[in-house]
Amino acid sequence: MSILDLQQTLREKVRQTALEKFNVELEQVTTEVPPKTELGDLAFPIAFELAKRLKQNPRNIAETLKSALESFDFVGKVEVAGAGYLNVFYNRTKFLTENADKDFFKTSDENSPKVCVEHTSVNPNKAAHIGHVRNSVIGDTFVRILKANGKRVEIQNYIDNTGVQVADVVVGFVHLRKLNLAQIKELVENLEVPFDYYCWDLYTEVGKFYAKNEENKKLRAEVLHELEKGEGEIYELADFVATRNVECILRTMERFDIRYDLLPRESEILHLHFWQKAFELMKERGVIHLETEGKNAGCWVMPFDSHTANEEHEADKILVRSNGTVTYTGKDIAYQMWKLGLLGLDFNYKLFQTYADGKQVWITTAEKSEAGYIPEFGGSETVYNVIDTRQSYPQEVVKKGVATIFPEKGEAASVHLNYEMVALSPAAAEELGFQLSDEDKKRLFIEMSGRKGLGVKADDLIDRLEANAFNEVEARHKEISDDEKNLIAHQIAVGALRYFLLKFTKNTVVVFDFKEALSFDGETGVYCQYTAVRTNSIFRKLEENGLATAIKTVSDNPNDVAEIFDSGIGNDIWSMVALAFRLEETILQAALTTEPAILAKYNFNLAKAFNLFYHNHKIISEENAVKRAVLIVIADLTRRALTAGLQTMGIEVPERM
RNA sequence: GCGCCCGUAGCUCAGUGGAUAGAGCGUUCGGCUCCGAACCGAAAGGUCGCAAGUUCAAUUCUUGCCGGGCGUACCA
Structure with a gap:
């Protein structure tokens, strides 16, 4: 029986007993983890609540509930503590023997409803920076968290290939560099810096070019117009530039172990008439109307009454400009409807690229779909949009818009997974x-x-981290090959950066600091990796079948095991077991609260607890056979929980480090 | 103006309607003949922004105020 099942069973018992003994129907039975192992494994503060309703002493109520819980065989004992806490102690021996070789994850159920996570969505006109990486790392980790909870997940990376930012860099190529498509292709062949780095600099030049003379911005409008047409030389040039940038960004993200299933493009939202369809639906259902007077005259707007108007701003959100073009938010509503399977139209698809291990990424196209097998995209039960908090307002419009057209689907199907900027x-x-x-x-x-x-460009930072890690590895392991050192340095760099971006809760602004981000000590991914490597090294040193023997020894000698748990070190080693088994509920909680930082903190605490355990107990050299077996089983549980927890954060455990 | 977020140790951040408010960094001291010191232990460090309210109980919930951030675009 898993901890989650056990907790659920105990909660149910409390609910039943409250009904039988006190005739009180409890809607929700809350539990908490006592501050110290000595106080138990699970606490019910329920007596306080009942005391108020029954006008009785909380301790007396707790005593009544106590006996009901004690009858259950996974429960060792129950104590009433403090003013009326009901503290449950699990049956440690039974727990350890029954779960010694437990798997930590549910397997993903192929028949469960699909959910969609959209993340990354970097404008394809320049290299990705550390702020984009926060988006991708949160998104990718959330995907892993959902999968660890058994969900079927589709990962989309939206490509805004016809927007202002691409137009700007096109202005740079055409009007500042005076290059045509053929010349850009030639440039790409001979470039000494990556193409996205080149665009990064060119884009800033365009910014200065606009700042110099407001007139220059007319060039942007011209380019945008060409992009909307969807044909012609400028369009093809822009398509080339955007596509090369997408390739660069995907390569960058692959370095962080971040991948996608589909790249839906804005150009197809336009050219496959997604917007027209959504527009018709919105008009039909009266969600939007044409403004005839005032500031927004000539625009199609969606009323949005949670915002108040003032002299500067109208309360309504404009979806179609007075010149007839659609805003990003308008297109986003159509896209969201498609993601939820509500639009009644589909994209055409072609293969974009295949990763080294054979996994494919698809991209949308306005031309006919490729012949042969094409996966099914879209039509998700729930959609998580990973977008920073500055876009809360347009995201709110999207959610409300879709829910108003399709009340049966509702607002809950669209989740804005928002986080603060870097x-x-x-x-x-x-x-x-x-x-x-x-x-x-x-x-x-x-x-x-x-x-x-x-x-801070993502590739620059990971380069620096890899170089630092390489030096550290070299200082410790002169004997290994450069290839292996490079692999380990890479794993460490990814561990450091992913952890750094995940240890902050979503609504904390990450103020990037080089010293902190480059650190390998203290609360870092590297610390967690080091701990996991250390646990593995114990098992390398252990005799063959050492683990299997230990598991058998533990299950064959319950009385001796119980004696160890009752001894002076009992609480100490049990707290290690209890923490390792908390992985499952941590991952569940991270999914329910859409907060990956919970998992980061858990992994760190688990690693810290193990390091202490490791220093306090000699495992291999322990002479008492049963005690040695218990220590081995606990070390194994910990390393498996830690490895699984890190894997869910996208952090690998190196062979050595 | 309005909306959302933040204010907790010197610094950077966790946390909770309830048991002694925690961690990392930094500072000071101690620990490698011992399963890996990218480690471990100890010490010092707090009026949980201020005030009122709700409650048996508030750092946590409510309101007001102060300070900071982000939105509030015919940008995304």
């Missing part, structure tokens, strides 16, 4: 070579800006 500390900005104004120097943080070229 900004730079003033010191980090200066380290990147940016001159700060006196005003900026006083700020707590400085927002990154693609337009200004202010940001």
